[in-house]
Amino acid sequence: MLATTPSRITASLIQDGPAHRADLARKLSVSRTAVTNAVDLLLDSGLVVTLRRSAEGAVLKDRVCLSPQFGLIGTVIVDFTETIIGIGTLDGRLLASRVLPADPQARGEERLRRAATVVRELIEESGDGGELVHTQLAVNTQADRRTGEVLGGIASASWSGTNPKVLLEEDLGCPVRLENTVRLLALAEQLERPEVSDLVYVQLSYGVAMGLVVDGRILGGSRRGAGELGHTSIDLEGRPCSCAGRGCLMQYVGRSALIADIEAVLGAGTDVPDLFSAVQEGHAGSVELLGTYGRRIGEALVAVCNLLEPTTLVIGGMLSPAGEPFLDAVRRALTDRALPLAVDDLRVENATGSRRSATVLDAGLLCLRQDASVRATVISRSLDTFRTRRFPQVS
Numbered sequence: 147m148l149a150t151t152p153s154r155i156t157a158s159l160i161q162d163g164p165a166h167r168a169d170l171a172r173k174l175s176v177s178r179t180a181v182t183n184a185v186d187l188l189l190d191s192g193l194v195v196t197l198r199r200s201a202e203g204a205v206l207k208d209r210v211c212l213s214p215q216f217g218l219i220g221t222v223i224v225d226f227t228e229t230i231i232g233i234g235t236l237d238g239r240l241l242a243s244r245v246l247p248a249d250p251q252a253r254g255e256e257r258l259r260r261a262a263t264v265v266r267e268l269i270e271e272s273g274d275g276g277e278l279v280h281t282q283l284a285v286n287t288q289a290d291r292r293t294g295e296v297l298g299g300i301a302s303a304s305w306s307g308t309n310p311k312v313l314l315e316e317d318l319g320c321p322v323r324l325e326n327t328v329r330l331l332a333l334a335e336q337l338e339r340p341e342v343s344d345l346v347y348v349q350l351s352y353g354v355a356m357g358l359v360v361d362g363r364i365l366g367g368s369r370r371g372a373g374e375l376g377h378t379s380i381d382l383e384g385r386p387c388s389c390a391g392r393g394c395l396m397q398y399v400g401r402s403a404l405i406a407d408i409e410a411v412l413g414a415g416t417d418v419p420d421l422f423s424a425v426q427e428g429h430a431g432s433v434e435l436l437g438t439y440g441r442r443i444g445e446a447l448v449a450v451c452n453l454l455e456p457t458t459l460v461i462g463g464m465l466s467p468a469g470e471p472f473l474d475a476v477r478r479a480l481t482d483r484a485l486p487l488a489v490d491d492l493r494v495e496n497a498t499g500s501r502r503s504a505t506v507l508d509a510g511l512l513c514l515r516q517d518a519s520v521r522a523t524v525i526s527r528s529l530d531t532f533r534t535r536r537f538p539q540v541s
């Protein structure tokens with residue numbers, strides 16, 4: 147009985163985060179006394195702590211939290227421009243983080259080795275004595291979540307010959323769960339909008355990547371291959387693509403296409419910021435170009451909206467600084483082409499830039515905590531520690 151209630155309490159704290167004793171009793175359908183007794187035992191063992199959340203003018207009761215002694219989780223998010231690294235507790239409290247700017251020439255292996263060193267430094271600096279039990283890694287390439295194998299062409303060049311999952315597992319000495327960076331950013335954008343449970347995130351860069359969040363969870367496919375919008379053909383006889391297909395969206399709205407189109411309108415050597423300035427000054431050719439890109443992206447998303455009917459479409463990346471004129475063109479294309487039921491209530495918004503805040507780290511920790519197999523493993527491991535501490539004579 148005692149072993150059951152502590153394990154159910156810890157499972158609930160991992161899944162839903164810190165909670166008051168009364169909330170735990172309600173959620174687990176057990177008496178308040180049973181929860182208090184179990185929490186007291188867990189407090190004695192050092193696996194949980196109680197913390198008071200400060201709130202202006204309000205006296206709040208202590209919330210039950212998992213301590214670093216229960217185990218630490220790490221998250222490493224690799225993007226084109228930076229590597230974001232954090233450590234936290236299993237109930238999702240971020241303890242420490244660091245951002246490393248990325249050298250564009252650096253290989254994936256080099257970046258992961260530096261990230262692993264930073265994870266160890268953060269654990270040491272936090273001084274809590276917790277042990278790293280699992281890490282969530284997100285990489286900016288197509289990689290098989292199960293094996294860690296990197297697949298794909300030119301975009302994956304910096305990862306060739308490297309298995310990011312295996313490398314980090316060996317370096318950190320703990321299991322690593324693999325995710326795609328854009329899918330993780332989609333979850334971060336959803337966390338920025340607590341009122342929304344499903345969302346489509348599109349990131350415009352060298353390619354066009356997409357992340358889907360349904361019911362607050364990433365919908366990424368069994369191997370994490372779902373969301374490669376950039377390789378959806380918009381013209382079966384069109385421009386050749388690095389994927390060996392033809393007419394892929396990225397060949398029409400990716401960075402190379404955009405720069406070529408901007409130079410055709412504004413002259414050689416011009417870039418994306420020049421387009422934004424020209425649009426603000428009302429330059430007709432630039433306004434038209436921005437509208438064309440918005441329409442192409444909106445049209446490419448018609449099928450996505452007809453299939454999923456998301457409440458929110460979030461656009462991030464190189465064209466999002468253009469703001470409303472660009473978003474309007476996306477909206478118009480969707481309204482013109484998609485079915486009314488799929489898009490009538492759709493919100494089309496700019497990304498919040500969640501990667502610059504702690505939200506992306508929260509999303510990294512949340513991915514791990516949402517994984518039922520991760521929860522089962524860490525609970526069983528930590529409750530062994532609990533039993534050893536509580537009943538040392540038994541072990």
Ligand SMILES: [Zn+2]
Pocket residue numbers: 376377378387388389390391392394
């Ligand atoms: Zn392609």
